[in-house]
Amino acid sequence: MSLCNVGETEEKLDEIMRAVKNWMDAKQLKLNEDKSECLLVGKKNDLRRLATATLRMHGTTMEVKHVVRDLGVLVDRHLSFHDQINNVVKATGYHLKNIAFIKKYLDEKTIKMLVHNYVMSKLDYCNSLYYRLPNYLLKRLQNVMNRAARLIKGLPRRERITPPLIDLHWLPIKARIIYKICLMTYQALHFERPKYMNNLLSAFHLDTSMILRHSVDRHRLIEPRCNSDIGFRAFATCAPRLYNMMPENIKNSENLQIFKKKLKTHLFTECYDLNEKCIKQDYRC
Structure with a gap:
């Protein structure tokens, strides 16, 4: 929804949510207004101008967040996806550490399967949102992929990573x-x-x-x-x-x-x- 006037937007939002609530009532589902959140997305100057804006739904004031989670993706108000990439790097790093801990008990095929299920799937999830993001952010995801390739191939940290990526037939992040x-x-x-x-x-x-x-x-x-x-x-x-x-x-x-x-x-x-x-x-x- 494009916000030009806070009052008009509040009325439109209330109309939409009333329709959603009626649909959920017909399906015997409950809409919890107290847990509903909203996100204002825009340029820095526009967000600064709307810093005090509040939106109400059915008489309940909705909390304006800087970051919200939608289908597992952290969306921030500048669409920079810093928080999302931080979350992906943290989650994949945790799984890579656990796989490395038990690596000596596994063959290469099993390691590939674990890496695909717990690491590559997270890198690829909703990755179309990362298009044209700055290189310093995409490089963090590429480093995770490089770590995964080194783990599978058993390579030291300073070994060239491109030949293993080619051997695994993995496309780079971009x-x-x-x-x-x-x-x-x-x-x-x-x-x-x-x-x-x-x-x-x-x-x-x-x-x-x-x-x-x-x-x-x-x-x-x-x-x-x-x-x-x-x-x-x-x-x-x-x-x-x-x-x-x-x-x-x-x-x-x-x-x-x-x-x-x-x-x-x-x-x-x-x-x-x-x-x-x-x-x-x-x-x-």
């Missing part, structure tokens, strides 16, 4: 983020799910009979204009751009499994220099 966004875009276009994502994507159509370079790509999407860095991180803005950059043979994939395989192979060759055994500059954190 490539994993692009992979997730392109995958969600393909699913939204071909399966129309989720519907709200499908509604954010529009096919590119030419208003001329002339044959241009863009007309060759049948799967091209309209790329919305954007003037702010945070706007480029929105799915409606970044998804069409990343999807249009993919080769045509990937977008022509017959099914989801073939698309995933081709996309990973493409990103793997894009982010790694297989001759020098190093990560290319664009994918370094």
Whole structure:
């Protein structure tokens, strides 16, 4: 919800929550207004101006938080995701420490399974939110992945990490983020799910009979204009751009499994220099 006027927003919010409460009452569920929280998201100057804003719902004042948890993701009011990445690094570090403690009793296949279930799954969860975050934040996630690779391969701390990553066929963090966004875009276009994502994507159509370079790509999407860095991180803005950059043979994939395989192979060759055994500059954190 976009907030321009606190009073109007409070009325709109109360109307929405009244509809939610009526739906929950019909399903014999209870909405606890005392535990409801709200988050004001915006630029620093706007948040400073609205520092004293309060929102009420059914006569109950809602607590304005700086950080809220939504589906396990910590969302802060600046959308910086500092708290979320701190939480991921802390949780994965705990699991890596425990796996290292029992490593001598396990074979490499079992260690890979544990790392995938307890570490990589946390790095990949909702990672599309990390698109275009500063390198110093993404580097913390990349360091976790590097620790996991060293644990599996039994490498010392100062050993080069890129060859083990290539051997494990792991994409670096930046490539994993692009992979997730392109995958969600393909699913939204071909399966129309989720519907709200499908509604954010529009096919590119030419208003001329002339044959241009863009007309060759049948799967091209309209790329919305954007003037702010945070706007480029929105799915409606970044998804069409990343999807249009993919080769045509990937977008022509017959099914989801073939698309995933081709996309990973493409990103793997894009982010790694297989001759020098190093990560290319664009994918370094």
